[in-house]
Amino acid sequence: MPTSWSDSAEKAPAGGVGATTRASRTNYVPPHLRNRPPSVDTTSAPVSHYGAAVGNGHQGHGGPNPTGIRSGGPRNDSSGGSSSRGGGAWNNRNNGWDHGRARESNPFQDELDTEEAFGAQENTGINFDAYDDIPVETSGKDVPAPVNTFAEIDLGEALNLNIRRCKYVKPTPVQRYAIPIALAGRDLMACAQTGSGKTAAFCFPIISGIMKSSQSGPRAPRVPRMAFPLALILSPTRELSLQIHEEARKFAYQTGVRVVVAYGGAPINLQLRELERGVDILVATPGRLVDLLERARVSLQMIRYLALDEADRMLDMGFEPQIRRIVQQMDMPPPGLRQTMLFSATFPKEIQRLAADFLSTYVFLAVGRVGSSTDLIVQRVEYVLETDKRSHLMDLLHAQRANGDQGKQALTLVFVETKKGADALEHWLCINGFPAAAIHGDRTQQEREYALRSFKSGKTPILVATDVAARGLDIPHVAHVVNFDLPNDIDDYVHRIGRTGRAGKTGLATAFFNENNSSLARPLADLMQEAHQEVPAWLSRFAARSNFGRNRRGGGRFGSRDFRRDTSFNRGGMDSYGGGHINNGYVASGGYSGGYGPTTVTSAWD
């Protein structure tokens, strides 16, 4: 199995403006396939990392002290599978949240269960070619050069050890570029395809930065029962925050960096207790964070890192006021005094413009075709009348069941438009002999998390979901995404189908299309064409028809929503972007829309 995805990749011209590089002959090894690590005993290797890593401790447990020299002896590592740590390094560690860390459970344990349930991962038949020749683009001032290996980056031994524990062999494309940029302290707007390792891309630099500055950074004030996180990671759904937290905990394991999650629908007291134990990195959904801020249980004044996952979603109409409030109207340091990183697979232009408010001279990074689906997903569109949808779904599921191997559960994720629709379809599937669960915003948080677990484990291999599950969730083994109801926005479609075809695996996405979706015809047809999918002739006819009234549909969002926009960043070839303008750190409209190929239409920015 290829382990080196980018050994021959060119370095991006440092200092270039509008630099464009193409990682040549790459063999991308996605996260979940990196289970052939060099044989390192990752659990017993002594840790010797730079000096002291630090917990941002609560004062009650001996938190930050003005000398910068942390007290406390070697930690009691009862859960890490190693009884003797590598000596002195641990001795200067801050044990500000000793109690918390003594309890730090091994976050790598859960992995094993899933692997067992689904059997060993196959490493054959993966289409690594899909990652060859992946277009990468950076723009901004003095863009740091990408790296080819984790070893090239000074992340620190403790973090490197966790990377090995995660079985990451080589950085993914977005990681190769984003990590050096972030480590250089630069603000970043990063676009990368679904399932390409974005979480690690912003977590590694944050964890590393917190570790490195542990003795030099300013000290948090001592305020009883108030937590002072150094980093804030916001995401649009509770389950995604949960997932980021789980992942970040792995990366931060035994680094002394403490990660806490806070989201709604769960008992706040548990979260408050966790916060009181000390928090370096806070992962949160906006609503619960605002609550915590209002209760004065969290202060953002020490924030040095701000990461928005699914950033375009976080800045769209529904979320923007809340995000502005958190980022601009509380006590968070302004751009320039904090490092801000925005990540998403899609990034509409108008949202990019909005995002500039939160950034300071940032680097724009695009890996792959922005807003595009990956070639690993086979996309099908079928014309299905509203009244026929259920029986059609049944046919698909029957066929799938017939084809599927006995032991292997092929997970199917079915997206519907409404919460009521999700309930109804789940019920209907169940009474027709298909074990299904449903997840949507009217379910209790317990029900939501149970449904997701039940789906992941294969207990209910069908999950009916609203858009709550459309973004970011990493659910291994989803073989099929069905858009029972198509979304109105092509970006939502991109995120939905991105739940399959992850980690280098192929996936299937089937959409039920009818007259109700005519507004999506054109963007959908365009997207499929870019992804080298077969576009049915009838869909093209729909597209041509909707094209006629296209100017009208702009009225919905931000005055003009340009459906042509950036679904294919690469339509005319990424290389042609070389002339892009940089204006105050962001890509100006002229450069942005220029070079986008034959279908270029007036930019929404113009």
Add this chain to the structure above:
DNA sequence: AAAAAAG
């Protein structure tokens, strides 16, 4: 019009 996010 719907979904999400606080309770």
